Amino acid sequence: DSGVTQTPKHLITATGQRVTLRCSPRSGDLSVYWYQQSLDQGLQFLIQYYNGEERAKGNILERFSAQQFPDLHSELNLSSLELGDSALYFCASSVAGQGIADTQYFGPGTRLTVL
Amino acid sequence: AQSVSQHNHHVILSEAASLELGCNYSYGGTVNLFWYVQYPGQHLQLLLKYFSGDPLVKGIKGFEAEFIKSKFSFNLRKPSVQWSDTAEYFCAVNAPGGNNRLAFGKGNQVVVIP
Numbered sequence: 001d002s003g004v005t006q007t008p009k010h011l012i013t014a015t016g017q018r019v020t021l022r023c024s025p026r027s028g029d030l031s032v033y034w035y036q037q038s039l040d041q042g043l044q045f046l047i048q049y050y051n052g053e054e055r056a057k058g059n060i061l062e063r064f065s066a067q068q069f070p071d072l073h074s075e076l077n078l079s080s081l082e083l084g085d086s087a088l089y090f091c092a093s094s095v096a097g098q099g100i101a102d103t104q105y106f107g108p109g110t111r112l113t114v115l
Numbered sequence: 116a117q118s119v120s121q122h123n124h125h126v127i128l129s130e131a132a133s134l135e136l137g138c139n140y141s142y143g144g145t146v147n148l149f150w151y152v153q154y155p156g157q158h159l160q161l162l163l164k165y166f167s168g169d170p171l172v173k174g175i176k177g178f179e180a181e182f183i184k185s186k187f188s189f190n191l192r193k194p195s196v197q198w199s200d201t202a203e204y205f206c207a208v209n210a211p212g213g214n215n216r217l218a219f220g221k222g223n224q225v226v227v228i229p
Contacts, residue, residue, distance in 0.1 A: 033216065042220075043205065044219075048214060101167070104215065105161065109158055
């Protein structure tokens with residue numbers, strides 16, 4: 001157990017819908033990262049938050065957004081869902097946001113299936 | 116941006132065989148290097164990491180990796196695998212001094228036959 005929690009574990013929804021994925025980082029970690037794992041793209045970085053502020057953006061679609069709350073948990077919002085959004089979404093956390101040798105610890109993931 | 120290459124996506128071997136997985140990255144500056152393992156149906160777990168110092172790093176479960184700067188490589192090894200090592204292995208890199216986003220390789224699916 002890495003100490004990073006994610007809910008829900010599984011999510012099945014229809015095209016065009018909107019879903020919210022939730023992540024709680026390890027105690028003491030200020031950074032939260034979101035990654036998408038799909039068969040064709042592999043593991044791709046989506047977005048990073050550090051202490052409530054967006055720190056870096058990767059291959060994140062405009063239909064996707066995220067935020068980090070004062071208690072440091074984070075939510076990833078996916079809207080206007082398409083079949084191709086079906087994937088495993090991982091959250092990771094680390095102590096720092098940048099600039100130092102830092103290790104990311106991953107949560108169990110949310111498996112999203114869009115029908 | 117960093118990129119990571121892992122070859123031989125599917126590896127099948129017998130118990131007690133030795134395992135070596137290659138990882139090459141492209142980035143001209145200083146990097147942090149990681150190997151993560153994903154057991155079937157589970158999340159990514161850190162096997163080992165290299166930040167600086169001794170280029171030969173030892174991780175959990177008998178794994179080790181060697182950083183060769185001149186070859187931009189960080190290969191993973193285990194002298195004698197067990198059935199429980201069946202998993203997918205990912206090499207990842209990030210650049211200290213910038214944001215900490217990880218760039219992952221495509222992974223190696225390793226199957227160990229009892």
